Amino acid sequence: MVCRTPLILTSALLALTAGMGTAQEHFDPKGKLPSSFTTEFQEQMRGALPFDDERDFEESRKGLIATPDYKQILTEDGTVAWDIGSYEYLLDGQDFDSIHPSLQRQAILNMNYGLYEILEGQIYQVRGFDLSNISFIRSDNGWIIFDPLASKETAAAALKLLNDTVGERPVKAVIYSHSHADHYGGVRGVISDEDVAKGVEVIAPEGFMEHAVSENVYAGNVMNRRLFFQYGVLLPRSPYGHVDQSIGKNISAGTTGLIEPTRYISDDYEEITIDGVKMIFQNTPGTEAPAEMNTYFPDLKAFWAAENITGTIHNIYTLRGALVRDALSWSKHINDALYEFGQDADLMFASHSWPRFGNDRIQEVMRAQRDTYANLNNGVLNLANKGVTVNEVHNVYEVPESLQNQWAARSYHGSVEHNSRAVINRYLGYWDANPTTLTPLSPEDSAPLYVEMMGGAEPILVKGQELIDSGEYFGATEILNKLVYAEPQNQIAKDLLADAFEQIGYQKESPSVRNSFLGAAFELRNGIPQGATIETTGPDTIKAMPITMWLDFLGIRVDSAKAADMAFTINLNIPDRDEQIVIEMSNATLTHIVGQTDDDAELSVTIQRADLEKVMVGEEKLIDLIADGIAQSEGDTSVIGQLASTLDQFDLGFELMPGTGAQDLTPESNDFAQPPLANSNGG
Numbered sequence: 169m170v171c172r173t174p175l176i177l178t179s180a181l182l183a184l185t186a187g188m189g190t191a192q193e194h195f196d197p198k199g200k201l202p203s204s205f206t207t208e209f210q211e212q213m214r215g216a217l218p219f220d221d222e223r224d225f226e227e228s229r230k231g232l233i234a235t236p237d238y239k240q241i242l243t244e245d246g247t248v249a250w251d252i253g254s255y256e257y258l259l260d261g262q263d264f265d266s267i268h269p270s271l272q273r274q275a276i277l278n279m280n281y282g283l284y285e286i287l288e289g290q291i292y293q294v295r296g297f298d299l300s301n302i303s304f305i306r307s308d309n310g311w312i313i314f315d316p317l318a319s320k321e322t323a324a325a326a327l328k329l330l331n332d333t334v335g336e337r338p339v340k341a342v343i344y345s346h347s348h349a350d351h352y353g354g355v356r357g358v359i360s361d362e363d364v365a366k367g368v369e370v371i372a373p374e375g376f377m378e379h380a381v382s383e384n385v386y387a388g389n390v391m392n393r394r395l396f397f398q399y400g401v402l403l404p405r406s407p408y409g410h411v412d413q414s415i416g417k418n419i420s421a422g423t424t425g426l427i428e429p430t431r432y433i434s435d436d437y438e439e440i441t442i443d444g445v446k447m448i449f450q451n452t453p454g455t456e457a458p459a460e461m462n463t464y465f466p467d468l469k470a471f472w473a474a475e476n477i478t479g480t481i482h483n484i485y486t487l488r489g490a491l492v493r494d495a496l497s498w499s500k501h502i503n504d505a506l507y508e509f510g511q512d513a514d515l516m517f518a519s520h521s522w523p524r525f526g527n528d529r530i531q532e533v534m535r536a537q538r539d540t541y542a543n544l545n546n547g548v549l550n551l552a553n554k555g556v557t558v559n560e561v562h563n564v565y566e567v568p569e570s571l572q573n574q575w576a577a578r579s580y581h582g583s584v585e586h587n588s589r590a591v592i593n594r595y596l597g598y599w600d601a602n603p604t605t606l607t608p609l610s611p612e613d614s615a616p617l618y619v620e621m622m623g624g625a626e627p628i629l630v631k632g633q634e635l636i637d638s639g640e641y642f643g644a645t646e647i648l649n650k651l652v653y654a655e656p657q658n659q660i661a662k663d664l665l666a667d668a669f670e671q672i673g674y675q676k677e678s679p680s681v682r683n684s685f686l687g688a689a690f691e692l693r694n695g696i697p698q699g700a701t702i703e704t705t706g707p708d709t710i711k712a713m714p715i716t717m718w719l720d721f722l723g724i725r726v727d728s729a730k731a732a733d734m735a736f737t738i739n740l741n742i743p744d745r746d747e748q749i750v751i752e753m754s755n756a757t758l759t760h761i762v763g764q765t766d767d768d769a770e771l772s773v774t775i776q777r778a779d780l781e782k783v784m785v786g787e788e789k790l791i792d793l794i795a796d797g798i799a800q801s802e803g804d805t806s807v808i809g810q811l812a813s814t815l816d817q818f819d820l821g822f823e824l825m826p827g828t829g830a831q832d833l834t835p836e837s838n839d840f841a842q843p844p845l846a847n848s849n850g851g
Contacts, residue, residue: 195404198693200667202265205639206674214269218573223529224479228280228522234333235282241297241325241422249321249422252281252296254405255412264407268677274580275412277479277522283329286523287515290468292334293523294326299416300350300519302326303472305465308444310340314463314472315351315519316358319422323354339363340443344372344429345474345519346460347379349709350416353424364427369442372429373451375459380426381713383458383490385721388843389818389834391489397824398487400683402690402700409686414480414581414679415520426708433461437508450508452501454494456482462501464509471513471530477502477537479521480580484544485590487680492594495587499542506534536576543568544584548591557600558592583678612826615653625651625658632664636671644668652692656827666692688825695829696821707785710842715742715777718784718842719751719760722815728756731814736807739765739772742780753811771807775799786841812839 194201202210239253258275267275281296292304302323303314311330317323331337339359344352352372359368384391396402399419403409410418433440433449440447450462456475463472475482476498484493510516516530517523524530548565556564562585571577579587599606608614622628628651635644648665655661666689673685731753738751740760750769751760765772773790779798782788791808793799821831837843 194408195406196408196690196693198663198666199408200670202674203636203639203671206671207265209675210263210265210267210269214263217270218575219269219273221575224277224522224575227525227529228277230523230525231284231286232280232282233285234329236325236329239281241321241420243321243422247421249319250297250420252279252417255279255417257405257407258411266407266674267411268675268682270578270677271411271580271679271682273575274414274479274578275417278412278415278417280522283326283333284523285334286517287468287470291465291470291515291517292330293517294329295522296417297326297420298322298350298354299413299419301416301517301521302354303517303519304330305445306337307340307442310338310443312341312343312442312445313339313358314343315345316342317354317420318350318424319354319420320357320425321354321422322420323357325357327358339368341369341371342427343463344370344376345463345472346373346457347376347383348457348475349380349424350419351475351519352380352426353706354420354422355427356423356425359427361427364430369431370427370429371431371433371440371449373449373453373459373461374432374434375453376429376432377712378714379458381709382717385713385717385842386724387489388721389820393820393822393824394488396691396700397684397687398680400679400687402697403683403686408674410683412580412679415475415478424706424708426706426712428712448509450501450505452476452505455498455501456493462505462509464513466512468515469513470515470517471505471509473505473516473518475519476505477516477534478518478581479576481537481540481544481577481582481587483582483680484587485582485593487586487684492590494594495541495545495591499538499545502534502538502541506531506538510534532574533576536571536574540567540571540577543571544587545591548588549595552592552596557602558589558596558598559600559605561588561592562586578677580678581680583676583681586681611649611653612656615650618647618650619654622647622650625655625661629660629664632661632668636664636668639671641668641672645672653826658827662692662825662827666690691828692825696823696831696833698831698833700831700833701820706844710785710844711781713784713842715740715747715749715780716760716762719749719758721842722811722840723758723760725815725818726753726756726758727814727816731756731758734810734814736771736810737766737769738807738811739769741765741772741774742777743774744776744778753814758811758814769803771801771803771805773799773801783838783840784842786838789838790840815839818843 240248241250243249258279264272284293284295286293290306293301295301298317300315300317302317305312342355342359364370400410433451436451438449446467448464448466452460452462460474462474462476484495510531513530514527515523515525524533548561551561551564565588567584628647632644632648645665645668648661651661652665669685669689673682676682734753736753740749740751748765749760749762750764750766779793783790794801794805819832819834821833823830
């Protein structure tokens, strides 16, 4: 099964964008133009960065052999899945003071659109069809595809462009480089289950299926909500809004799917030949994704860097929320690749950005990113060992100047500020060792005291405006944020805080950080629009979920107050998988254990895995399957209703900023249905 997940398209957002005559007009009536301080900052950046180094532009243009005559890709029902044309304002030749110059450069580089022949007659890429790239390796009798984008529609359009241009050939294999949805979600646009049954291989790193599902399950709803900020979900495409997403323009809004791999790469290095193409896979767990692998083509002297080496320094901590990554391990995996493959490679290409050509250039970029990740880890820990805390390090740590002057070492998807804090968090956790911050008051409880001590709202507003007028935007946010928490319905305070956020966002090089400030400004000014949504993975991913993971999430959904007086045990038997699971409600907590049965259980349920999956995706109710005889039960079926009565249904529309108006954004679903998972695109 597949699922189409549309981009946000709400009346509130349409109203904001309807008045845009040109890209230079702000989409929000409350929006502000760049201040003189922001304009001066951008001009300083134009003079400080190595804009005379244009090799990235030369490499990104190299090999273009076909450009589509369309700018949009549609789903079967006519919904726009992809629209590269909405970013064409970037190609007008204007320097926008509302965009950090380095980010504007990156955003223009990510406007590449079409089919590229990056190794004559052998390797092709389609870029600009999705957040990620899709790559095609010519084999003896067909194509080997690397990372089939995020949506069926964009992947199918890319394959058609290739076949129409260089001649149609069958797909012989699909490689998933790692476990993020923009690298597998479009697989059903290039192959089908029938193709796999006929011998088409699907290859992925060990742990792929587990991590493709698990990374977004337990905190899925809050991660979905935080994506509104990281990916700028509510921001129109404008110099004052969404500009780029570092590793690509944006994520497509088409049909996502998943076909389970037929083969896994488990060794550190593993050589495979498919249809005449020799490949050496390098497992790189714990880098950009928990399960990820590079690939070297020794006969072609070509190195595929997955998402480990792209046109940006990546997230060590991704702002939507995820476990903190290991910058040192990432650096070591790049170093391994440098010495294993980088000494001989003449081409380096990846799942995002553009290729690098020539061995000297490849080694230069590999060393730059290796050293940036290593210095991030080592430099931050050097400071931590001198007493610099998680709340200070982003204002203290500096990337070495030699790396600052290399475009490959600039931080777009990550940022130096939040990545440096992440390193301390990985090793030392959130606490800065000041007891005041160990178990602090909640912001809404402490803010009124601050406001009282500052003399109330009026002097805070006056001082906040004064700080904004002098370009001291972070100082303004410190006091205005207190006022907004103390008086969440004070629209004047929210608008003033939004003004400060907006100027900070304009000055940020990282789209994730820019979007977070601009997204918060949008919600402070306008509230959360009714009908807002984000892209999620489809039922394929939920159906691939281990039953134990589904049960874990049911445990998270239990409201302990509702379950306070309940005590029962359920035996769940899955005969076609030979699984026996005991589910127990005790002490207002739901637990389970695999491989056991309870002779005294209140209820035993026997159900085939395929039928249980219908419950998991919300197509059927468990109690109805029992009533219809599809599932068998023995004992008291009323405990199913008891369990269901304790389960919260998490809604996407909760507030991130005070006073922005929580909305009911999540439709009701069946009792035990697993909510759609957030796309972990690009990490």
